[in-house]
Amino acid sequence: MKIAIIGASYLQEPLILKAKAMGHETHVFAWEAGDPGEKMADYFYPISIIEKDRILEECKRIGIDGICSIASDIAVVTVNYVAEAMGLVANPDSTTLRCTNKSAMREAFRLGGDPSPMSIKVLSGDAEIPDDIKYPLIVKPSDRSGSRAVKLVHKKEEIPEAIEDAIDQSFAKEAVVEEYVTGQEYSVEGLSYKGVHKILQITRKFTCGGNRFIETAHLEPSGLDTEMYKKVEETVLHALVTLGIENGASHSELRIDEVGNINLIEIGARMGGDCIGSSLVELSTGIDYVRAVIDVALGNTPCLDPVQKASAAAIRYILDEKDMEVFNKLSAEHPEYILESSVPDRIEGIVTDSSTRSGYFIMKADSSDELLKYLPTEVR
Numbered sequence: 001m002k003i004a005i006i007g008a009s010y011l012q013e014p015l016i017l018k019a020k021a022m023g024h025e026t027h028v029f030a031w032e033a034g035d036p037g038e039k040m041a042d043y044f045y046p047i048s049i050i051e052k053d054r055i056l057e058e059c060k061r062i063g064i065d066g067i068c069s070i071a072s073d074i075a076v077v078t079v080n081y082v083a084e085a086m087g088l089v090a091n092p093d094s095t096t097l098r099c100t101n102k103s104a105m106r107e108a109f110r111l112g113g114d115p116s117p118m119s120i121k122v123l124s125g126d127a128e129i130p131d132d133i134k135y136p137l138i139v140k141p142s143d144r145s146g147s148r149a150v151k152l153v154h155k156k157e158e159i160p161e162a163i164e165d166a167i168d169q170s171f172a173k174e175a176v177v178e179e180y181v182t183g184q185e186y187s188v189e190g191l192s193y194k195g196v197h198k199i200l201q202i203t204r205k206f207t208c209g210g211n212r213f214i215e216t217a218h219l220e221p222s223g224l225d226t227e228m229y230k231k232v233e234e235t236v237l238h239a240l241v242t243l244g245i246e247n248g249a250s251h252s253e254l255r256i257d258e259v260g261n262i263n264l265i266e267i268g269a270r271m272g273g274d275c276i277g278s279s280l281v282e283l284s285t286g287i288d289y290v291r292a293v294i295d296v297a298l299g300n301t302p303c304l305d306p307v308q309k310a311s312a313a314a315i316r317y318i319l320d321e322k323d324m325e326v327f328n329k330l331s332a333e334h335p336e337y338i339l340e341s342s343v344p345d346r347i348e349g350i351v352t353d354s355s356t357r358s359g360y361f362i363m364k365a366d367s368s369d370e371l372l373k374y375l376p377t378e379v380r
Contacts, residue, residue, distance in 0.1 A: 001298055002027060004059050004067040004082070006049050006075040008037030014278035015070045016040045018290045024298075027062055029055050029078075052078040056085050064088070066297035068248065070290065071273035073100050073145050074171070080269075089299045091269050095244035099269040102142045102176050105243065109264060112242030115235065116264045117179040124167070125160035129177060138178045139163055141170035145273070147214045147353045152180060183257035185265075186222055187272055188236045189281050189289065190250040191304070193296050197240050197250075198304060199233045200289060201281050203272070205253075206376045208319075214354055216323075217316040217375045218276055220284035223368055228260065235262050245269050249277060249293050274354070275315050275362060279340070283313035283364050312368040316375055318343060318359040319351045327361050330374050337363045337371070 001024050005015055008030035016037050019026050028041035031048040038044045043062075047054050049072075059067065059082050066089060067082050069075035076091075077100060083090030091099070098108045102119070109116035120129065121142065139162035140150040149169040151162040159177065166175035185205040191198050202224060206217035224232065236252045251272035253265040271277030271293060281289040286306025295302040318324060327343055341361035351357055365371050 001025070001065040002062060003294065003297065004029065004055070004062070004064045005037070005041070006030070006055070006067065006069040006078050007072050008033075008035040008041070008044065010036055011071040011273060012037050012069065013040065014290050015068070015294070018288075019294050022291065022294060024294070027059075027064060029058070049075050049078055052081045056082045059086065066294070066299065068293055068297035070249065070271040070277060070293060072270060073143070073268050076100055076269050089247050089297055091246055091248065092244060095246075095269065098243045099245065099267065100143055101172065101174075102140070102266055103174060105266060106176070106178075108242055109239065112239070114239045114242050114264055115262050117181050119176050119178040122163055122167075122175050122177055123173070125164040127163065127177075129156065129159055134179065136180045138180050139166050139175060140178070141166045142174035142176050143171050144169050145268070145354075148355075149353075150213045152213075181255050181257070181263040181265075183255035183261070183263070185253065185255050186224070186232065187218075187276065188232060188250075188252040188254070189272055189277055190236065190240065190252065191289070191292055191296070191302060192240065192245055192247055192250060193302055195246045197237050197245075199236060200287055200304070201285050202229060202232060203276055203280065214319070214351060214357070215274060215317065216319060217314060218274060218280060219312075219314040219368055219371060219375060220276075220280045221312065221368060228256065231260070232256070232262060235264070236267075239264055239267055243267060243269070248296050249289070251277065274317075275360070279362055280313045280315060282308070283311055283339075283362075286310045311364050311366060312371055314363045314368075314371045314375060315360055316363070317357045318347070318361075319357055321347055323358075326374055330361070330363070334365075334370075337365050337374075339364050 026042045032046035084093045097104045103121035106119035149166045187203045202222040204219045204222040208214045249271040252267040286308045292302035342359045
């Protein structure tokens with residue numbers, strides 16, 4: 001079958017390779033930039049992923065059987081647009097805004113009764129912020145991911161600059177000012193088909209502290225007890241219905257505070273990045289998540305039966321020399337834990353968001369406890 005894939009960066013590599021391994025003909029669309037998917041695809045089209053009408057025209061000419069993308073919020077817009085126009089499987093185009101714009105998402109959560117922080121949409125640095133609002137606040141672009149321009153502000157005087165930075169990074173030139181909620185961060189990977197939702201795994205997230213919210217590591221399983229796991233599952237399943245997600249992967253981010261209250265941070269109608277969806281889920285559940293996403297896009301009932309033994313799995317990102325030291329320690333003590341790594345010879349530059357991290361290593365062991373000692377223990 002012919003499948004269109006939106007995006008050609010390293011994020012789409014697992015999707016392209018899996019589709020080809022399944023015997024499908026891959027048609028990849030992206031701005032020509034020398035990315036891996038350009039050579040990996042059966043057919044590559046140098047069209048920007050935001051040019052949805054041009055991509056639709058080409059997909060009609062090709063006669064594709066399905067369209068998808070993983071780990072990219074921007075691609076979701078084009079995937080849904082093309083699928084709806086061609087009568088293919090994806091989420092309704094009407095759902096797109098709620099899944100790609102944080103302000104629209106917050107409003108949907110409010111109307112749906114889903115637990116979510118207070119949020120205000122702003123269009124300029126001199127926007128009026130209520131005097132009685134409680135600090136600290138989070139300021140971020142309304143439509144970006146990867147921790148880009150996300151700032152924690154502690155007083156009113158810091159807001160204008162933070163808003164302008166967020167607007168500068170936003171495609172829609174919008175920012176959101178939100179209540180800052182505390183608690184341990186988690187993400188939830190799900191799969192939907194024809195409105196039936198299944199939670200596959202919950203991930204414990206590790207992030208930098210201070211004014212930075214860059215993700216430093218991820219661990220699966222999350223370590224939540226049975227009662228809290230069920231509470232998270234119920235919360236996310238309700239929110240997926242609120243947003244109108246019907247088909248494909250979903251990636252939900254949330255915090256759980258010290259008394260067990262859940263706050264939804266955001267939900268994307270796509271697989272989690274940072275190798276969560278493409279690697280960790282299969283390692284920790286045995287389920288071939290990428291294959292399931294392709295099956296849904298092609299209108300086939302996805303198989304969620306394990307294809308391998310489930311293990312504990314984690315990824316740690318390299319931001320500084322301390323991370324390099326941990327990798328070297330792991331290599332000496334348990335080289336068998338290391339499944340994949342991309343480690344630089346030396347650390348260069350300053351890490352400002354997820355895209356500027358220096359490298360990573362993926363680990364697998366029999367239990368999460370065996371991996372925890374190689375994961376961050378403190379914010380920095």
